[in-house]
Amino acid sequence: MPGERRGxxxxxxxxxxxxxxKHREPTVCVRCGLLYRDGHWQWAEEVVPEAARAxxxxxxxxxxxxxxxxxxxxxxxxxxxxxxxxxxxxNQEEEARRTRPLHRILWIEPRDAGMEIxxxxxxxxxxxxxxxxxxxxxxxxxxxxxxxxxxRLVWRRD
Ligand SMILES: [Zn+2]
Numbered sequence: 001m002p003g004e005r006r007g008x009x010x011x012x013x014x015x016x017x018x019x020x021x022k023h024r025e026p027t028v029c030v031r032c033g034l035l036y037r038d039g040h041w042q043w044a045e046e047v048v049p050e051a052a053r054a055x056x057x058x059x060x061x062x063x064x065x066x067x068x069x070x071x072x073x074x075x076x077x078x079x080x081x082x083x084x085x086x087x088x089x090x091n092q093e094e095e096a097r098r099t100r101p102l103h104r105i106l107w108i109e110p111r112d113a114g115m116e117i118x119x120x121x122x123x124x125x126x127x128x129x130x131x132x133x134x135x136x137x138x139x140x141x142x143x144x145x146x147x148x149x150x151x152r153l154v155w156r157r158d
Contacts, residue, residue, distance in 0.1 A: 017057045017060055017061055017066065017068070018057065021057070022039075023036045023052065023054055024052045025037050025038070025039075026048050026050075026051040026052070027051055027052040027053065027054045028044065028048060028051040028052070028053060028054075029041070029054060029055055029056035029059055030053050030054070030055060031055055031056070031059040031062075031063075032056060032058070032059050032101075034056050034058075034101050034102075035048060035051065036054070036056070041056050041057075041058075041101060041102055042101065043101055056102065057102055057120070058101070058102040058103075058104050058120045061104075061106060061120045062104070062106060062120070065106060065107070065118075067106050067118035067119060067120065067125075067150070068119060068120050068121045068122050068124075068125070068149060068150060068151075069118070069119040069120075069121060069122040069123075069124060069125025069126070069150065069151045069152070069153070070116060070117065070118055070119070070125060070150075070151075070152045070153065071116070071117040071119070071125050071128050071129050071132075071152075071153045071154075071155065072111065072112065072114050072115070072116050072117075072152070072153070072154045072155070073085065073114050073115045073116075073117070073132070073155050073156075074112075074113065074114035074154065074155070074156040075114070075138065075156045075157045075158040076157075076158055077136070077138065077157035077158060078114065078115065078155075078157065081136065082115070084136075085132060085136065086108070088131060088132060088135055088136075089105070089108070089117060089128055089131075089132070092124075092127055092128055092131045093105050093124065093128075096123075096124055096127060100123075102120060102121060103119070103120060103121050103123060103124040103127075104119065104120045104124070105117060105118070105119055105120075105124070106118040106119060106120060122144070122149060122150065122151035125151050125152075125153055126142065126151060126153065128153075129142065129153035129155055132155050133155060136157060137157060138155055138156055138157030139155065139156050139157070140153060140154070140155045141153065141154050141155075
């Protein structure tokens with residue numbers, strides 16, 4: 001990767017959240033049970049006793065409360081329709097996790113007179129923001145600094 005620090009042979013990214021990080025195969029996440037195999041973390045259908053042990057990037061973010069994306073929901077509409085919006089958020093997360101188990105919601109908390117959703121990945125934050133806009137209209141803005149993996153979305157409907 002251009003601009004990325006290089007190391008000796010066998011060097012691995014020291015960013016514990018970096019999802020392209022290579023692990024021995026198979027490796028099991030001791031916290032959530034995901035299995036690292038064929039180059040990515042996946043739902044394990046069976047126990048693999050010989051698997052190496054590690055903590056997957058999503059669990060690390062949960063432990064550290066270190067999001068990869070944020071969605072801030074603002075406006076009176078959000079308060080009035082909160083249960084519907086929350087159901088949509090939960091359904092979207094569940095659907096995303098089925099195929100990409102590292103995509104998780106870290107928290108949903110009141111913030112700045114709105115609700116803040118923090119996610120493990122920028123991808124899930126974008127997915128949630130777009131799903132909310134497509135179901136509930138309103139205005140969605142996406143903020144991401146060049147070269148920064150972190151994404152912030154703000155959705156508003158008054
Ligand atoms: Zn895990």
